[in-house]
Amino acid sequence: MKKILFLTAFLLAFHFTQAQDVVLEKDVSDQYKGTKGPNMRHFKHFYLGLGTILDFDEEAGSAINPLKSNQFIVGRRYKLKLASFYSIGYDINFKINKYGLIGEDQDTLKPYNPLAVEGVEEKHSLSSSALGMDVYMRFNMGKRGNKLGKYVDLGFSGQWNITNVQEYTLINNDDPYVGKSRIINRRLSFVEPFSYGPTARIGFNKVSVYGYYRLSDHFKSSFNMAELPRLSVGMQLALF
Numbered sequence: 081m082k083k084i085l086f087l088t089a090f091l092l093a094f095h096f097t098q099a100q101d102v103v104l105e106k107d108v109s110d111q112y113k114g115t116k117g118p119n120m121r122h123f124k125h126f127y128l129g130l131g132t133i134l135d136f137d138e139e140a141g142s143a144i145n146p147l148k149s150n151q152f153i154v155g156r157r158y159k160l161k162l163a164s165f166y167s168i169g170y171d172i173n174f175k176i177n178k179y180g181l182i183g184e185d186q187d188t189l190k191p192y193n194p195l196a197v198e199g200v201e202e203k204h205s206l207s208s209s210a211l212g213m214d215v216y217m218r219f220n221m222g223k224r225g226n227k228l229g230k231y232v233d234l235g236f237s238g239q240w241n242i243t244n245v246q247e248y249t250l251i252n253n254d255d256p257y258v259g260k261s262r263i264i265n266r267r268l269s270f271v272e273p274f275s276y277g278p279t280a281r282i283g284f285n286k287v288s289v290y291g292y293y294r295l296s297d298h299f300k301s302s303f304n305m306a307e308l309p310r311l312s313v314g315m316q317l318a319l320f
């Protein structure tokens with residue numbers, strides 16, 4: 081969490097530093113001669129995203145608390161304008177997903193489930209960090225100057241799950257020496273190395289609302305585990 085806060089603060093500081101342009105030093109006519117900018121042919125920018133993972137399609141054995149399940153994204157996006165109403169592009173991103181798991185009755189679970197632990201859980205999470213790439217089409221709406229304006233993006237996302245960590249805390253009611261135990265499992269063999277799915281955004285200048293649906297399974301089929309919820313939604317902020 082400290083790394084996320086540091087990275088966010090750094091990018092925001094960089095954004096505001098770059099935004100301090102002295103308007104009087106620019107020739108107004110130059111803005112009509114360039115090919116780069118929010119509404120020009122070529123445009124690149126960093127962005128930050130923060131979202132939550134919804135629980136509407138969860139299965140017994142992988143139930144989550146959406147208030148404790150979140151998603152953080154930092155990326156670099158490129159847009160190529162092909163017409164006044166249509167653009168295409170891609171972005172490279174780094175994503176952190178955290179699923180806040182809910183302890184469930186062992187009788188309702190499948191015979192083997194590494195997400196189900198013996199004992200009284202205080203908290204339990206499954207986290208992954210991933211490097212990904214998105215490709216998208218953008219449909220612009222309404223008139224605009226040299227700014228992003230209103231738009232709808234439809235695309236497809238793929239990512240490589242670099243690290244996977246399972247962490248939980250157990251309350252030891254019967255242990256006179258240890259009140260709580262914190263267990264951290266890494267290099268999880270039951271998690272798929274890659275994931276993919278469609279994504280969509282509705283944008284209003286620098287702010288957009290996004291949704292991502294994971295088509296691929298998060299767990300390997302050979303382990304016969306209940307799948308985690310697939311839909312995540314949130315907001316993104318363009319930095320330029």
